[in-house]
Amino acid sequence: MSPKKKSAPAKKPATKKKVADKKEALSPAVAKQEKKTQKSYQNVRGMKDIVPSQGGQWLRMFDAARSIAESYCYGYVETPIVEQAQLFVKSLGRGTDVVEKEMYVFEDNEGTKIALRPEFTAGIARSYISHGMLSLPQPVKVWTVGPLFRHDRPQSGRYRQFHQFNCEVIGERNPVSDAELISMAYNFLRDLGLQAEIHINSIGTFEDRQNYIVELVGYLRSKRSYLCENCKKRISKNPLRVLDCKELGCQEALEDAPQIIEWLSAASKDFFMSVLEYLDELRIPYVLTPTLVRGLDYYTDTVFELFVDGGKEQSQSALGGGGRYDGLLEEIGAREATPASGFAIGLERVMLALNKKEKEEQEGSDVAGSRHPAGIERQFFFAQLGEQARRRTLALIESLRKSGIQLGSSLAKGSLKAQLELADKMKSTHSIILGQKEVQDGTVIIRDMDSGIQEIIDQKKIEHHLRKLMK
RNA sequence: GUGGCUAUGGUGUAGUGGUAACACAGAGGCUUGUGGUGCCUUUAUCACGGGUUCGAUCCCCGUUAGCCACCCCA
Numbered sequence A: 001m002s003p004k005k006k007s008a009p010a011k012k013p014a015t016k017k018k019v020a021d022k023k024e025a026l027s028p029a030v031a032k033q034e035k036k037t038q039k040s041y042q043n044v045r046g047m048k049d050i051v052p053s054q055g056g057q058w059l060r061m062f063d064a065a066r067s068i069a070e071s072y073c074y075g076y077v078e079t080p081i082v083e084q085a086q087l088f089v090k091s092l093g094r095g096t097d098v099v100e101k102e103m104y105v106f107e108d109n110e111g112t113k114i115a116l117r118p119e120f121t122a123g124i125a126r127s128y129i130s131h132g133m134l135s136l137p138q139p140v141k142v143w144t145v146g147p148l149f150r151h152d153r154p155q156s157g158r159y160r161q162f163h164q165f166n167c168e169v170i171g172e173r174n175p176v177s178d179a180e181l182i183s184m185a186y187n188f189l190r191d192l193g194l195q196a197e198i199h200i201n202s203i204g205t206f207e208d209r210q211n212y213i214v215e216l217v218g219y220l221r222s223k224r225s226y227l228c229e230n231c232k233k234r235i236s237k238n239p240l241r242v243l244d245c246k247e248l249g250c251q252e253a254l255e256d257a258p259q260i261i262e263w264l265s266a267a268s269k270d271f272f273m274s275v276l277e278y279l280d281e282l283r284i285p286y287v288l289t290p291t292l293v294r295g296l297d298y299y300t301d302t303v304f305e306l307f308v309d310g311g312k313e314q315s316q317s318a319l320g321g322g323g324r325y326d327g328l329l330e331e332i333g334a335r336e337a338t339p340a341s342g343f344a345i346g347l348e349r350v351m352l353a354l355n356k357k358e359k360e361e362q363e364g365s366d367v368a369g370s371r372h373p374a375g376i377e378r379q380f381f382f383a384q385l386g387e388q389a390r391r392r393t394l395a396l397i398e399s400l401r402k403s404g405i406q407l408g409s410s411l412a413k414g415s416l417k418a419q420l421e422l423a424d425k426m427k428s429t430h431s432i433i434l435g436q437k438e439v440q441d442g443t444v445i446i447r448d449m450d451s452g453i454q455e456i457i458d459q460k461k462i463e464h465h466l467r468k469l470m471k
Numbered sequence B: 001g002u003g004g005c006u007a008u009g010g011u012g013u014a015g016u017g018g019u020a021a022c023a024c025a026g027a028g029g030c031u032u033g034u035g036g037u038g039c040c041u042u043u044a045u046c047a048c049g050g051g052u053u054c055g056a057u058c059c060c061c062g063u064u065a066g067c068c069a070c071c072c073c074a
Helices: A017-025 A028-038 A052-071 A085-092 A121-130 A175-191 A206-222 A229-237 A248-253 A266-281 A347-365 A387-402 A416-425 A436-441 A459-470
Strands: A082-084 A105-107 A113-116 A140-149 A161-170 A196-202 A286-288 A300-308 A318-324 A340-346 A380-384 A407-409 A430-434 A443-448 A454-458
Touching: A052 A140, A052 A161, A052 A175, A052 A347, A082 A085, A082 A121, A085 A113, A085 A121, A121 A140, A121 A161, A121 A340, A161 A175, A161 A347, A175 A196, A175 A266, A175 A300, A175 A318, A175 A340, A196 A266, A206 A229, A266 A286, A266 A300, A300 A340, A318 A347, A340 A347, A380 A387, A380 A416, A387 A407, A387 A430, A387 A436, A387 A459, A407 A416, A416 A430, A430 A436, A430 A459, A436 A443, A443 A459, A454 A459
Parallel strands: A196 A286, A380 A407, A380 A430
Antiparallel strands: A082 A113, A105 A113, A140 A161, A161 A340, A196 A300, A300 A318, A318 A340, A430 A443, A443 A454
């Protein structure tokens, strides 16, 4: 556990004589091995542990995701964490940052190029095709949750392994799907207590976009001298990105820039208007954001992102996003055109927003109730005293658990004091105490932790009694 | 990938060129039959490696990690 303690590279021989002696007694091989274990390991860069104190909240997000998805009748799927690297190259686009610099790619023993999934959509689309889901009643609506990997430079809200809640509707081109997905994302956050702001835009079909880009590049060239260095480079590399540059100069230069909406085909324009109308119908507030473009090549028509706290001022403040990808399935091998739409929400970012909100609320009220450090709370605690009582307790707890009553306990502890201390930390309202005397009598003491009032009841009536207290 | 800042026990902090203080948390005990409020003991060679120095936790360099901004995104 704490190898540090034994680390004594004899830098200060005078004070470390004892340790040095002990060291000499060890054979060189053993000493070497010990030295190896001295250094403690740290987690791989950008990878985070979930520790018990966060575990409850983490699971609550999963529960919220599940109940949202199930209430909209989405089926749960899981795809492998690894896929052929080529799948992502094809679907996300060769030039995108995600593929170009952030993907974990390696060769397996057979020399196949494998990638750790940087996002869900491609894998789910592949799964849809591999399993012939196009012969299922359309559309196929699925959801999933799990880890994704991107080799980015870590910072707040950005990790190399992160988790998303993801929903997809495959096999339907209808604005109502897009609206439904947006409302799911919105309601998911609302269920967790977060008010989301939805930024929405349409980037049309591939052709619409190509035409627009030509026009935009022309415009940007004419304003080139007003743009920041970064944007000058972006003109050729990724012109759409210039639109949401934060530099004031660039924003001013963009005032008369052509807007993508004006370049949409009639079909795309109608489609987008319908999405917005459905959102109005659902009473979901949104912000039209003509500058919103997304980083992956597969998007068509509707694109959206979700923010909390008034939006974009902060970096990494997008909790999630999504959009329509009508071309993707065909691109990766579907026999016929298979339109689809989906969204993903970053769970670490939701966590961040949740914690931030909690902090703000606590500042106001300062009733910051201390939580059990390991995040475990139980209404009832079973304390025992003496070996006989311990054995009896083992059996009693087991039968109570089987009947659905969960109890805190610490069978390893000897003193009653220590056990009641724990009961207190677990915020138990009642403790059940079993000592030698009670073992003889076949009874048990129930202690009310607030008032200190205790009553003696028959062991057979514990379950009945606890159930009464649960109300 | 680029730039800036930081690095002291489990956590949050103090401090000094002569090997570290405080609070909280943890473990054990005072009391093998009673917690939420007492007391005691215990838990760190000051991230790692190298240099300067009689001597470094403190100064310098490197590494690693964290944070922030850019890039990008969830």
